[in-house]
Amino acid sequence: MPEKTFAGIPTLAGLALCATLALAQNAPVTLTVHPDQAATPVSSTLYGLMTEEINYSYDGGLYAEMVRNRTFRGDWSGIDSWFLVENGDAAAKMTADTGTGPSNALPHSVRVTVEKADAKNEAGLLNVGYWGMALRPNTAYKGSFYAKTDTADMGPVLVSLVQNNTGKVVARTTVSNLTSEWKQYNFTLTTVGDLQPSAANHLVLTVGHAGSLWLDLVSLFPPTYHDRVNGNRIDLMEKMAAMHPQFLRFPGGNYLEGDHINERFEWKKTIGPLVDRPTHPSPWNYHSTDGMGLLEFLGWCEDLKMQPLLAVYAGYSLKGEHVEPGAALEPYVQDALDEIEYVTGGTDTKWGAERAKDGHAAPFALTYVEIGNEDWFDRSGSYDGRYAQFYKAIKAKYPQLQLIATAPVKSTRPDVLDEHFYVRATTNFHDATHYDKTDRNGPKIFVGEWATREGTPTPNMGAALGDAAWMTGMERNSDIVVMASYAPLFVNVNPGGMQWESDLIGYDTLHSYGSPSYWAQVMFGEYLGDHTPKSEATGTGEKFFYSITKNTAKKQLYVKLVNASSVPQPVEIDLSGAQVAGTAKLVSLSAPDTQATNSISDPERVVPVTSMVQVSGKFSHTLPAYSIQVLQIDEK
Ligand code: AHR
Numbered sequence: 001m002p003e004k005t006f007a008g009i010p011t012l013a014g015l016a017l018c019a020t021l022a023l024a025q026n027a028p029v030t031l032t033v034h035p036d037q038a039a040t041p042v043s044s045t046l047y048g049l050m051t052e053e054i055n056y057s058y059d060g061g062l063y064a065e066m067v068r069n070r071t072f073r074g075d076w077s078g079i080d081s082w083f084l085v086e087n088g089d090a091a092a093k094m095t096a097d098t099g100t101g102p103s104n105a106l107p108h109s110v111r112v113t114v115e116k117a118d119a120k121n122e123a124g125l126l127n128v129g130y131w132g133m134a135l136r137p138n139t140a141y142k143g144s145f146y147a148k149t150d151t152a153d154m155g156p157v158l159v160s161l162v163q164n165n166t167g168k169v170v171a172r173t174t175v176s177n178l179t180s181e182w183k184q185y186n187f188t189l190t191t192v193g194d195l196q197p198s199a200a201n202h203l204v205l206t207v208g209h210a211g212s213l214w215l216d217l218v219s220l221f222p223p224t225y226h227d228r229v230n231g232n233r234i235d236l237m238e239k240m241a242a243m244h245p246q247f248l249r250f251p252g253g254n255y256l257e258g259d260h261i262n263e264r265f266e267w268k269k270t271i272g273p274l275v276d277r278p279t280h281p282s283p284w285n286y287h288s289t290d291g292m293g294l295l296e297f298l299g300w301c302e303d304l305k306m307q308p309l310l311a312v313y314a315g316y317s318l319k320g321e322h323v324e325p326g327a328a329l330e331p332y333v334q335d336a337l338d339e340i341e342y343v344t345g346g347t348d349t350k351w352g353a354e355r356a357k358d359g360h361a362a363p364f365a366l367t368y369v370e371i372g373n374e375d376w377f378d379r380s381g382s383y384d385g386r387y388a389q390f391y392k393a394i395k396a397k398y399p400q401l402q403l404i405a406t407a408p409v410k411s412t413r414p415d416v417l418d419e420h421f422y423v424r425a426t427t428n429f430h431d432a433t434h435y436d437k438t439d440r441n442g443p444k445i446f447v448g449e450w451a452t453r454e455g456t457p458t459p460n461m462g463a464a465l466g467d468a469a470w471m472t473g474m475e476r477n478s479d480i481v482v483m484a485s486y487a488p489l490f491v492n493v494n495p496g497g498m499q500w501e502s503d504l505i506g507y508d509t510l511h512s513y514g515s516p517s518y519w520a521q522v523m524f525g526e527y528l529g530d531h532t533p534k535s536e537a538t539g540t541g542e543k544f545f546y547s548i549t550k551n552t553a554k555k556q557l558y559v560k561l562v563n564a565s566s567v568p569q570p571v572e573i574d575l576s577g578a579q580v581a582g583t584a585k586l587v588s589l590s591a592p593d594t595q596a597t598n599s600i601s602d603p604e605r606v607v608p609v610t611s612m613v614q615v616s617g618k619f620s621h622t623l624p625a626y627s628i629q630v631l632q633i634d635e636k
Helices: 012-023 234-241 294-303 327-344 350-357 383-397 425-431 461-476 516-526
Strands: 029-041 047-050 082-086 091-097 109-116 123-127 140-149 157-163 169-175 183-190 201-207 211-221 247-250 307-312 368-371 402-405 416-423 444-452 481-486 490-492 505-507 512-514 531-538 544-551 556-563 569-574 583-590 609-614 618-623 627-634
Touching (some): 029 556, 047 516, 082 091, 123 211, 169 183, 234 512, 294 327, 307 327, 327 383, 402 444, 416 425, 425 461, 461 481, 461 544, 461 556, 512 516, 516 583, 556 569
Parallel strands (some): 247 307, 307 368
Antiparallel strands (some): 029 531, 091 109, 109 211, 123 201, 140 211, 157 201, 505 512, 544 556
16 A cells, blocks of 8 residues: 555645556456356367478478488589598599489489599598588488499498588498499498487598599488488477467468479379489478478378368469469369379379388378468469369369368368468467458368567567467367467477477577477467367456366366566456365476577576465455466366
8 A cells, every 4th residue: 555644635646656556467357167067069180280381391391301402403603512622632423313313213323533632632522511411429320322433343332421611521321332223322320329419410422433423312311210211300399299289271372382383292293213213492492302292291180190281273373373263273172182082092093002102001191281371472363273172173083172272262162271370479469359250151260371470590588478478369269270280380490490480399400499389389389178178257458368278088177378578467256166185286388588588508598497385165366477388277
């Protein structure tokens, strides 16, 4: 209370003290929950992942290939990421050879013309990797290349991993018996035991004899998640697993569409042996190896127990080219039908048999197919007709599939509509009620891309608060919002790695970290029930948000609370007489200010902390300033 004067009138000092005390915390919110009264179902597929080749997400990211430009693309400046090696008085030159390659898909190669070399003065090439090559001690790296030579006594190719700064060889092997025909050779490089983990390394391939050596598809992989051949980085897979994702939307995004029609994601060129994949330009200004092809996406789903959400190219590319509905669109529709057959068909179907040949006999379960991406950009107005044509053809063969439209259409009622939101935190605070009044008789909603865009390269705590507010709204409305996926998921934080600011998970060649927004996703994904119980709140200001879901089988309540204000927020929680265990798990993510963030050099500044707290049928709880919390309460 303010100090009073003798006449009972507050002094200025008293008023100031009163204001300070008032600001020390917000007025309490009262939250009444009725655990035994279900309000709305929560979609079991609510949280998933959206990915595409952006920010070096696959090449130089999740896809664990260590050799950059393994197929020796060259331009006026030379052959990207490869350099000539001439040890001692060896002499050689390196040229792009457009006249020979190991396959129709890879008709070009590199020719190393060695004029002079011997066992002590070798010549060859080195590859710098994707911002280096991450090496760890006592680790086996599996490699391969295609090669031929014009010299019968060329001798072995010496393959070495070398430290950039010391020149020290940390792993070495030889590959022998090269012939005049293209052939694939495999090797393993095992690093020495006394190695400090580092990305400052490169790969060297040399010979000790004059002659010509042609190379292509030079590849090197570290151990991968679940030991998959042509597989994924373990740390990034583990980070995704912690999010409990239920689906994977792939392959884009813009990456699906390409800048031009002939630069779209042509799935048929991304399956089978790597040597049969021609690679293609991506819209995010770098070339894709297509090592992450259709079957690799499906393997990724399998590894993380997610269902695939397959986006099919629908006749629109980013620079505005489109295919008119009708006969011209038919080949694209057929391509989508073939693609669905590749994913779901038995081995008695043409494309199911192709999948089996590629190494996966069992079909994959598929529920959702998305027709295109962000087709509201198509100013020609063709999407209505294009969607209808795909819809009719796919439903005729696969009536059970749910078909997602990427823009509103009139001539067909889509099963699901994909909506995208890239906003600031304040927008999410105001828009957390976005779906509260949405027509329940319309299409279901897929929030296929969304993010609070504050902070770079990865979002900060302020963004995480905006995200959490938005997610409370999606959970409350998950009877209609059946799926949601944050985008973009990944960013390589090395110089030149980022095309899009504010990405969920950052990494360099050796390490990775989750942003505060990532941790908010982990918390929301891990603690999610199957329905929302009825609840009411009073006294909520503009910066308090909540969502309550319940897992019926486990009799667990997940109370998610968000305080986006700068002072603590007391909450009186009334569980309407429910009998609850005396202690509850509390997971709390908070920071001193909205700018607080994680980075590659400070990866754990803002991370969730777990503790146990006392709870009862009616209890008080106070959220710290700038916090996101989950209370896991067990009902007796
Ligand atoms: O997530 C980045 C891009 O944003 C996606 O490729 C595109 O769909 C959207 O415009």
